[in-house]
Amino acid sequence: MSAKKKLKTSSMIASIAGEGQPVTAAPFGHALVEAAEKNPKIVGMTADLGKYTDLHIFAQAYPDRYYQMGMAEQLLMMAGAGMAREGFIPFVTTYSVFASRRAYDFICLAIAEEKLNVKIIGGLPGLTTGYGPSHQATEDVAIFRGMPNLTIIDPCDAIDIEQSVQAMADFDGPVYLRLLRGKVPRVLDRFDDYRFEIGKAKRLMNGKDALIISSGLMTTRAIEAADELKEKGIEAAVMHCATIKPLDTEAILAEVRSNTDRPVFVxxxxxVVGGLGESIASLLMKEGVSVKFHQIGLPDEFLDAGALPTLHDRYGISTREVVKTVAKNVSVEEEIKPTI
Incomplete structure (x- = not known):
């Protein structure tokens, strides 16, 4: 038997921080505590997932404003609706798969149709767990985009989450937020003028050769990819679209139209079905904007279980794969130096 120690990798990795990357632990939980200090109407509610959605931080600070509803997501949404009707601002947490698949009808009829002030926080969005299709919410945005009155937020890092919590508390209406939990990277620190605003997309980096429009953790990957592409002689602009619905059509159109020679990558x-990419493609087509367009996203299939780094490479959403996709679809004219 080999004397070498066998390395083990957990498939239930909810943090997507890279090695050595600055992080903040449980930014949602701490931000909600800060918001609750200012507003006594804020309450926290969960379906047996307080620890796994970072709501346990709120529970420790405000045990009398914390409600554990058990493994009953439909009940959680109905109770949240009831609390909103009584004038409270409930932040209800569960996994994104359970909110979008299991509790859809209850969110639709009890919350969205009535425009109630319920904030739905979904953990493990997209491919942020290796547990397989039962936990991977790869279609949650597609499911929720068609629901009237529902705002959809996809923050990219701890700073985005911290700022979005207070913005949601101040916003009157139902919101769905795709939560990055645990040790969440801090990447927006380098952009001094960045400020999260509901319904606004923000250009973070300039670039003449390509435009990457992104949301969620893919904005982190887009920034990293832009840095690496620059070393290859490719200047890529990055626009962060933290709010998927309502889409900031004005800012997106202005950025794309400013240089239609650049290919656009979402x-x-x-x-790739029903999310931000198709939303932007539809916008460009309706407005008659002609550009080379590419989607970087998860395939239309049930994904494998396994370790996240392996899965991110396999399905094309790692920084390395983003660099490859952009580089092979961008033509950069080499500078011709005069001969003497």
Whole structure:
């Protein structure tokens, strides 16, 4: 038997931080505590997933404003609707798969149709767990995009989450947020003028050769990819679309139209069906904007179980794969130096 120690890798990795990357632990939980200090109407509710959606931080700070509903997502949504009707601001947490698949009708009729002030926080969005199709919410945005009155937020890092919590608390209406939990990377620190705003897309980096429009963790990957592409002589712009619905059509159209020679890449931690990519493609087509267009996202299939780094490479959403996709679809004219 080999004397070498066998390395083990967990498939239930919810943190997507790279080695040595600055992180903040449980940014959602701590931000909600701060918001609750200012607003006594905020309550926290969960379906037996307080620890796994970072709501346990809120529970420790405000045990009398924390409600554990058990493994009953439909009940959780109905209870949240009831709390909203009584004037509270419920932040209800579960996994994205359970909110979008299991509790859809209850969210639709009890919350969205009535425009109730319920904030739905979905953990493990897209491919942020290796547990397989039972836990991978690869189609949650597609499911929720068709629901009237529902705002959809896909933050990219701890800073985005911290700022979005207060923005949601101040916003009157139902919201669905795709939560990155645990040790969440901090990548927006380098952009001094960045500020999260509901319904706004923000250009983070300039570039003449390609435009990457992204949301969620893929904005982190887009920034990293842009840095690597620059070393290859490719200047890629990055636009972060933290709000998927309503889409910031004005900002997106202005950015694309500013240089239609650049190919546009939409990168998302979601199926290529029904998400941000198709939303932007539809916008460009309706507005008559002609550009080379590419989607970087998860395939239209049930994904494998396994370790996240392996799966991210396999399905094309790792930084390395984003660099490859952009590089092979961008033509950069070499500078011709005069001969003497």
């Amino acid at each position: 990168a998302e931690n979601h199926s």
